[in-house]
Amino acid sequence: MDAVRDEAAGKRARGLDRAFEILDFLRQKRQALKPNEIAAQIGAPRSSVYELVNLLLSNGILEFTGGEGRVYLGRKLYFLGAAYENHFDFTRECEATLEQLADETRETAQFCMLDGNRYTVVRMREGARPFRISTDVGQSVPIPWTASGRLLVAHLSNEEILNFIPPQDFRLPGGEWLEPQTFIAEVRQAEREGLFTFNSIVDSFTHCFAVPVRGEEGHAAATLCLVTPRDDGIANRDRYLDCLKKAATGLEHAPSRPKRG
Amino acid sequence: MDAVRDEAAGKRARGLDRAFEILDFLRQKRQALKPNEIAAQIGAPRSSVYELVNLLLSNGILEFTGGEGRVYLGRKLYFLGAAYENHFDFTRECEATLEQLADETRETAQFCMLDGNRYTVVRMREGARPFRISTDVGQSVPIPWTASGRLLVAHLSNEEILNFIPPQDFRLPGGEWLEPQTFIAEVRQAEREGLFTFNSIVDSFTHCFAVPVRGEEGHAAATLCLVTPRDDGIANRDRYLDCLKKAATGLEHAPSRPKRG
DNA sequence: CATCTACGTCCAATATATCGTACATGTGAT
DNA sequence: ATCACATGTACGATATATTGGACGTAGATG
Incomplete structure (x- = not known):
């Protein structure tokens, strides 16, 4: 997606950016995915993705759905989006x-x-x-x-x-x-x-x-x-x-x- | 909001959590606010809030609106919410x-x-x-x-x-x-x-x-x-x-x- | 049985994000 | 003029988040 971002390579990615990269990726895929799949497909370290996914899950930004530990966009995002739409x-x-x-x-x-x-x-x-x-x-x-x-x-x-x-x-x-x-x-x-x-x-x-x-x-x-x-x-x-x-x-x-x- | 979270005090907050705290706060307020106001009202360090707000702005998660540097929930959130609703x-x-x-x-x-x-x-x-x-x-x-x-x-x-x-x-x-x-x-x-x-x-x-x-x-x-x-x-x-x-x-x-x- | 891949967890190293503080500016009150 | 306050910026110290890699399991394949 944002291949441009990795300018100099070898740099660490900021958690926030990676998090939204994950969300955007799920939106594009339009289906629940396992953290492992996400990591592989967006080219991010697995350990980072697991960490972030768990954080997002505990915030209601992601939700378990589809079984087998798959995750997809969560209810909190719906509420935030509705607030935007309302405004x-x-x-x-x-x-x-x-x-x-x-x-x-x-x-x-x-x-x-x-x-x-x-x-x-x-x-x-x-x-x-x-x-x-x-x-x-x-x-x-x-x-x-x-x-x-x-x-x-x-x-x-x-x-x-x-x-x-x-x-x-x-x-x-x-x-x-x-x-x-x-x-x-x-x-x-x-x-x-x-x-x-x-x-x-x-x-x-x-x-x-x-x-x-x-x-x-x-x-x-x-x-x-x-x-x-x-x-x-x-x-x-x-x-x-x-x-x-x-x-x-x-x-x-x-x-x-x-x-x- | 999450007064409970600051268990032991003296700890640093994680960027992701603060970010979503900001988003939730804006949703509750239902209006655009200046970063300074956000910081004061959620009780977060001003420098952190400015940093996060800028990050969120550059991701389209927040948007400038209402003038005077005020920010509110952004279009990206609408898209993510729509994807949830669609799923x-x-x-x-x-x-x-x-x-x-x-x-x-x-x-x-x-x-x-x-x-x-x-x-x-x-x-x-x-x-x-x-x-x-x-x-x-x-x-x-x-x-x-x-x-x-x-x-x-x-x-x-x-x-x-x-x-x-x-x-x-x-x-x-x-x-x-x-x-x-x-x-x-x-x-x-x-x-x-x-x-x-x-x-x-x-x-x-x-x-x-x-x-x-x-x-x-x-x-x-x-x-x-x-x-x-x-x-x-x-x-x-x-x-x-x-x-x-x-x-x-x-x-x-x-x-x-x-x-x- | 041996090997391979997919999946999740754990851990230590270090690059860096967070935060306190100081600084700069404008505005309004006294 | 002086003070108080709101607002935004800059910067260094240090707590910690990110990351690579090791480890364990399970299932598939040869």
Whole structure:
């Protein structure tokens, strides 16, 4: 995950960082794992992982589940996440907006944000004829693989973008190399036009539409997307973009705004 | 919070524990705070808190919000919490059950769980005539203050219960002292009857009904509650308990059950 | 039976995280 | 002007957390 972090090698990792590395790893895997497996797969010393896992267990951050000593994210995290959601109260409006988008277009609608230096689908509403979407809700995906990615980093300078995105994330799922300069050009284009659309990089049969949901600072705090069969997308391009833009405008008066205080 | 932890005094606190103490504290306060305020209010060294807050900020666990350098729970926690919720997929059923309960009774219905060694309302549906409920969603409350509390610890032995509940939590909000032996007796009664009801300890005008939602291990993983005006509650006691029990039975086939694997 | 891997625990060495303290700044009260 | 307080930063000492490696077990494989 954070291979970048091990700069100089030979250094000890801080417990806190390792702990959150473990949590993030479990989130990615979306299943309970044994401490031993975790250690092996994130490349951390076994003894450290056992120590940390036990600490996290006793705090309710992790829980035993799935038997055989496997652990997964714990209830405490749910409570903390709920407090965040309650504070930045975007869920209700978001859900309604996706609903409406799906109604208007019959296509799959998504609400997406950055998760650190990667991209993630926060909420999704499947369209009328659901097909296998390549990226599930909650999975982190390299920013350059997605249409939304072009919008979510548009507030950064070229140099900041290159520092922000892990270099290996420019390697596309098919194995091809996306030239960072090409990506940057697309970012700037998306910024000018206030939207980005392309034939999905991740699969070979969908077209993706993304528009920004701007936060208080004026830059894209999130995106709204449609994922459509290529024919449909190209045929309905203008109407779909209209729907997206209206929806995004509607959301911009709600998200990331503290409820009180 | 964990005054108990500082057993021998003079010891250093572990970073991980302090970190989660900070997170829990922010959750309780439900607002952004300056690192300095956090340090003062949880009684931790300022330098440690600054160090930890910066670490958590750089991990996305905390976020700047509210200006003046104030911090609050961050987006990463939301993602982790969503992963938990997704794994133990109880939300949908839970929401529907509360809806139905509120419809049938016109009273306030709650879904409650333990949060470590305290009690918390996870979800709530307000009744027909909403009144000021004393405990908000997400707040942690001493176990002995609540009807649900009697059920949530019923799987523990008497001794385990006394070790589990912080002693100071037997001091009721009015200042009176609830004798632990009295509490234990009520726990055993609740266990036998599979329910607990009483006039709220927290306020002077509501009656509370609680029934267990049993998990796979057979003990109360959560509770369903009704909070009613005292007259209503006493008048409709049997009907309300019927509704609650049916609802709980309905939930028991869903909660805390991993979706897959 | 011998060997290998997966799993968990224990332990000592040392790199370092925690914490007390001092310093710097701004603000408001006296 | 002087004091008190809140806020953030810097730094060294030392208690300790992280880590590699040893150890024990169990199951699978040859």
